[in-house]
Amino acid sequence: MKRIKTYHWFCILLLVAGLTFWGCAKKEAEPIKIGGIFDITGPTSAVGKDYAQACKDAERYINANGGINGRKIHLIDNDYAYKIPEAVNLYKQYKDVDKVFVIQGWGTGDTNALKAQVTKDKIVYISASYDSALCDPSKTPYNFFVVTSYSDCIRLAMQFVKEQAAKKVVFTYPDHPYGKAPIPAGKAMAKELGLEVGPDEIVGLRAIDATSQLLHMKQFNPDWAWIGGTTPSASVTVKDAVKLGLKTKFISNIWGFDENLLQLLGDAGNERMYGMEPLAMYGADVPGMKPILEFNKKYSPDAVHTVRYIQGWTAMMVMWEGLKRADKAGQLNGPGLKAALETLKDFDTGGLAAPITYTPTDHRPTMSATIYKMSQGKLVPVKKVSIAREDRFLGW
């Protein structure tokens, strides 16, 4: 009995000592802390894992290449499983405990849920949600993202299908903020172009079957359909369309189109599956790809990455540039970083993304994208498209 007690005391002592050292060690080096809110286990983890890994790798790359004018950064990575309450918990932690002034966030639902708070707390929030509602600095001055917004993508997609002589279109999307966000813009554009819009079809992010939705869609028999899900749900939709003998072609939002489709869809997507992709595919022949490939060769040669990796990497690179500029101006804080990012004009990511411009009145980074299609087991670029930066498109 006595021996057990001594052992207990020893354990407690060890724990206390460990915590103390841990606490001290944390205080010694003072890197710039960055909050990370990623989906690694949730409904969008199929695309979220690679994105998160890219952010974590980019942290290492940035630190190995001079950091923020000599200072290191530390990305605090956390999984929130695509649950808004978890994201709010993490946000409170980053704000109160880690005292960050910049966060790398993820989904549309949580980014929208937090936008009022980040504005109040003056924390720059770079999201992987490319929702147009985040582009209007008069409403969300602290929200940024790095590629063409969903709504501009859907507008471009509508223009493209019109060129392909489409007459009837249908929108399929998950009943989720991410899926629903660009639909009004798409419908307005379709109306403007004189396209007939059929009834919407809801295909969940974790759907494994879309037969009933597609049977319903078959009655309307559209020439083209928009897919507003992620890669797994996009592949389910297209496969079931082939199974049911639909002639419809599909054009997907950015999160529904990547290298994984080749495996998921196989022949079913051949000449039928199109996608909006504002970024270079992983391994594409652009100057910005070189450091990425070198980094991966060195640290994780077996890893397989997709365009999601490029998305995460680009988000970190833009933040890096902003932090460097803010540091030079001596304003390494939320408002300082916001101001620094707003000085970016045609910022070149080495061809990874289209040149990025932010201004104090417009946070739309770019207005162009590339349309890809699946052809002969490859993702082939079809056309570079862009839309005029009109004020009437800002914020929705």
Add this chain to the structure above:
Amino acid sequence: MPTGLFHSTYKDDEKIFQAIWLKCWMGGLLLFLFVGLPFIAPALSGIFGFSVQHMANMIGIYIIGAHGLNLLTGFTGQISLGHGAFMGVGAYTSAILFMKAGWPFWLSLPAAGLVTAGVGMIFGVPSLRLRGLYLAIATMAAQFIIGYAMRNWTSLTGGSGGLNVDRPSFLGFALDTDLHYYYLILVLAIVSTVFLKNLLRTRTGRAMVAVRDRYLSAEIMGVNLFKYRLLAFGISSFYVGVAGGLFAHYNLVVSDEHFTMWLSIQYLAMVIIGGLGHVLGGIFGTIFMVLLPEVLRIPTQILSNIYPNIFAIFGTLRELVFGLVIILFLIFEPDGLAARWHTIRAYWKLWPFSY
């Protein structure tokens, strides 16, 4: 001088704090909650790496809701899988009344409770005929119907994007920081605990327990089954509705995603892990369920800093451990944390001369 507790009247026997020491302990606990915890919260946050103040607030809010479900499931024996949605009804009611109708907070919060009580009673009607699993499925319908309404009644609820809510001021006192809000939550959590504890000592409370233990005998004794079952649903939903209202104004945004089936199951897990049919159960269970995922983040974080290459795996690990801990808990503590608490107390009562 008596050497133990010897009651000579029923009144004595029914006292909540049977010894003066208990009152002292309780006073100490209250002092800690009101003064000590806010004072040490920042230091604790630094050690644990999550915001302790925020967690205390979440625990307070969920305690109110868990008390509600405990009254229904633990004391009246009616299972509900709709409490997540009911919390949503409360949250949306308070948010809409406050933001759109311009009601003051001290009116919108009780209104949230009342509306939720009404909704809860509607979904409680099947409890007259249904029991056990069947009732669980019937209340699950609430989850789907209310969830659908929250997502698609866009003009009222803001659709799936959610509804932004402002922090209220209460009697001229702006509740704009987490600490200010903490006091509001704390007071309401204490009031709800005291009310629940006292409710169980009344005729109503005893009737509910009778319904739980053997409804046939209760009916024969003259307990109106339908009335008490419905009443339990009403009071229980009122609790959860108030929790929802508090949550809405604390969280600054409400969306249907907060109030899914997962929340209903979490509530059930709280009362089961804490201990069904113990007032303390709701409190212990909530603390456990809210803190466990946050505590599990700590090893995940350390590991991911050591192995940045495969850090994505550790996120999955956390979910696995969370599930595992709950299973182990149910195997080794089937009566819940409240029962364990009583055992520990009994042990210390006789310490060091236990036999």
